[in-house]
Amino acid sequence: MESLPVPRQAVLVVNAHSRKGQDLFREARQKLEAAGITLIAAHAIRDPSKLTQTVRKAIADGAPMVIVGGGDGSLSGAVDDLVGKDCVFALLPLGTANSFARTLGIPLDLDGAIDTIVTGRRRRIDLGVVNGDYFANCAAMGLSPLIGSSVPHNLKRYFGRFGYLLWAIWCLFRFRPFRLSVDDGREKRTIWASEARIANGTYHGGVELIENASVDNGVMVVQAVIGRSLFALFWDWFSRYLKLPSREAMTVEFRGPRLLIDTRPRQRISIDGEVTARTPAVVEVAKRAIDVVAPRP
Template sequence: MNEQLPRSAALVVNAKSRNGQEAFREACRLLTEAGVELVSAVAVRDPDHLTTKVCEAVRDGAPMVIVGGGDGSLSSSVDHLVGTDAVFAILPLGTANSFSRTVEIPLDVAGAVKVIAEGKPHRIDLGMIDDDYFVNCAAIGISPLIAETVPHGLKKRLGRPGYLAWAAVQMARFKPFRLFVEDDAGKIHEMNALEVRIANGRYHGGTELVETSVDDGEIVVQAIEGRARSKLLWSWGLSLLGPDKVRGTVREFRGRRFRIRTDPPLPISIDGEVLAKTPVMARVAHRVITMAVPR
C-alpha cells in the first residue's frame, strides 16, 4: 500500500455535533495551511443529510473523505466507503469520541488535522449488526435507553458529565434481561445480563473497556452478567481503572460472528444511535476500509 495519504479531500462536518460549527471553519483553515486541497467542504446543519454528502463525495471521486462529528456521524458514513478507494479521515467533534480514542486520533481539531496531513493510510476492520456497518461499539441495555432519551442540549452544553448524569437518572427505569449468544460452532451461551457491548474498538462512552484492536479480525461481545443493578455500577466503577479490571466483571466472547438474542427483544444503540433491535447477527468485516491514522 502507498504509505502517503492523498493531498486532496472532501470535508463533511456535522454542524449540529457538539463542536461542529466553529470546528468547521477552523478545519478548513488548518487543512489549507497544511497543504490539503479541499475539493469540497460543507457543514451539514441537518444530521440526516450528512450521509448524503458523504455519498456524493465518494461518487464524485474524492480521494479522501474527512468526516467531522461524533461517533454516530462516523458510523453512518463508513457504509459509503466500503468497497471504494477513498480514504476515510476524521475530526472528532462529539461528546465521548470513543472511536477517535480507539484509533488514537487527537481530540482537538489541530491534532486531528495534523494526522490528516502527516499520517499514513491503514486498513481497518468494521463491525456489523446484520447489514449495517459500524466503527466502534454497539450496545444492549441501558445505553440505548440513554441514547433514546438524552436531551440533545444536555450533551451539547455539558458533554460527558451531562451524559453520565442522565445515565444515573435512567438507571431507575432499567431492567435486566435474558441473553442468548450463539457462537460460530452453534453453541448457545445463556445468561441473565445487565449490559452487552458488541465491540470493534476499545472504548465505549469515552472509557476504555475492551482489549482489542481495529485490525485483528475479531468482534468482541462483552456481557455484564447478573440481575442486581449494583453489579452494573460496580463494573462501571472498575472501568475507570482500565479494561483489565473490567474483564473480571464480564463474560466475554471473541470471534468472527455471533447470533445475539434477548428476552424480551431489546433496542440496540450503534455508536450512540438506536438503529436495531434483537435478534441480530453481529460480525466483523475484516480490513474493509482505508483510514488516515497517526504515522
Template sequence: MTDIRSAALIVNAKSRKGQHLFRRVCRRLDALPYPVDPHAVEDPDDLEETVRRALDKKLDLLILGGGDGTISGLVDLIVDRDVILGVLPLGTANSFARTLGLPLDIDGAIDVLANGTPKRIDLGMIDGDYFANCAAIGISPQIAETVPHGLKKVLGRIGYLGWAAYQYARFDPFTLIVEDGSTEHRMNVVEVRISNGPYHGGTWLVDEASVTSGRIVVQAVTGHYKRTLIKNWGASLMGLPARHQDTVSFSGERLRVRTEPPLPISIDGEVLAHTPVEAKIAAGVIRVMVAGE
C-alpha cells in the same frame, strides 16, 4: 504518506462541537499539503447525500467531522470505495478516534491528516449494517432513546452522565443468549457490548476488541443486580483489574445475539437495531488515516 491530491471535509454542524468549530477547522486546512473542499451540514438528514456527492468526485481522502454516531452512520458509504477516511473528533465521547489512537484536539487531528499514514481496518456489522466501533444492549440504548434533544450539545458529558444516572434508576437486568455456531450460552446480564474497538462511551472497556483482529467481540457484564454495572464502569474508568471480574467475552467472525426480553441496540450512540441480531466482522474493508508509525 500516501500521495493525496484531493480531499473533502464534511462536518456535522449539529454535533455538539461541529458548528462552533467548523470555521476554526477551515482556518487550519491551509496546513494540509493538498486542497480540501469543506462542507458544514446543518441538517443531519443531508449528511448522506453530501457524502455521496463528494465521493462521486473520486476523492483520495474523505474527512468526516463529528461524533461517533456521525462516523458510524456514514462509514457504510466508504466500503468498497478507493478512498481513505480521515477523522476529526468533534463529538462527546469520540470512542472511534480513541480506538485509532488519534489526538482529540483539532490541531493534533489536522497534523495526522497532514503527516499520517493510511491503515486498513475492520468494521463491525449488525444484520448487514456496518458500524465503526461499538454497539450496546442495556442502559446505553435506553439513555440514547430518551435523552432530551440538545442535552449533550448544551451540557456536554456532564449533562449526559446526569441523564444516565436518572435512567439507571429505571433500568432492569435481562437475559443474554449468545450462539457461536456450535454452542448456546445463556446468562443474566446488566449490559452487553458488541465491539469492533475497545472504547465505549469514551472509556476503555473491551480489552479483546481491536480494529485489526478480524473478530467481533461480544462482552457481557454479568449479574442479577444493576449495581454490578456501576462497579464495572467505575473500575474501567480507573483502569483497575477488577473490571474483568464480572465480564464474560465471546469472539468470532460471526455471533448470534438474543435477549429476553427483546431489547434495542445503540450503535455508536444511535439506536438502530433490536435483538435478535447477527453480529459479525467485515475484515479490512476500509482505510483510515492514523498517526505515522
C-alpha cells in the same frame, strides 16, 4: 510494506449540529488548507440526516479522501458508503465521547486531529456489522440505547460527557436486566446481563471498556456485564474507568467472526451511539473493509 500515502485532496463534511461542529467548521477548513490539504469542497451540515448523502455524493464524485467531523454517530453513518471504494476516511472528533477516535489513537483536539491527517498513515481496518448495518467502533444493548434514545441534545451540547453521565444515572433507575443468548457457532450460552457491548474497537462511551478488542484482527467481541444487579453495571464502568485490578470480574466475553445474539425481552441496539437495530441480531466482522487515516506508530 509501506502503505500508500495519505491523499492531499479531500472533501470536508462537518456535522454542524454536533456539540462542537458549528463553532469549529470554519477553523477546521482554514487549518486544513494551511496544512497543505486541498479541499475540493467543504460542507457544514446542519441537518444530520443529510450528512450521509453528502458523504455518498463526495465518494461517487471521486474524492480521494473524505474528512468527516462530528460525533461517533456521524462517523459511523459515513462508513457504509466507503466499503469497497478507493476513498480514504479521515475524521475530526467533534462529539461528546469520541470513542472511535480514541480507539484509533487520534488526538481529540482539532490541531492534533489535523496533524494526524497531514502526517499520519493509511491503516486498513475491520468494520462491525449488525443485521447488515456497518459500524466503526462499538454497539451496545441495555443501558446505552436507553440513554442514546432519550438524552436531550442540549444536555450533551452544553455539558458534554458530564451531562451524559448525569442522564445515565437517571436512566439507570428505569432500566431492567435481560436474558442474553450468544451462539458463536460452536456453542450457545444464555446468561442474565445488564449490558452487552458488541465491540470492533476498545472504547465505548469514551471509556476503554473492551481492552482486548482490535479494529484489525478479524474478530468481533461481545462483552456482557453478567447478573441482574445494576450495582454490578455501575461497578464495571467505575472500575474500568479507573483501571482497577478487579475490572474483569463483572463480565464475560464471546469472540468470533460471526455471532448470533438474542434476548428476552427484545432489546434495542445502539450502534456507535445511534439506536438503529433490535434483537435478534447477526453480528459479523467485515475484514479490512476501509482505509482510515491513523497516527503513525
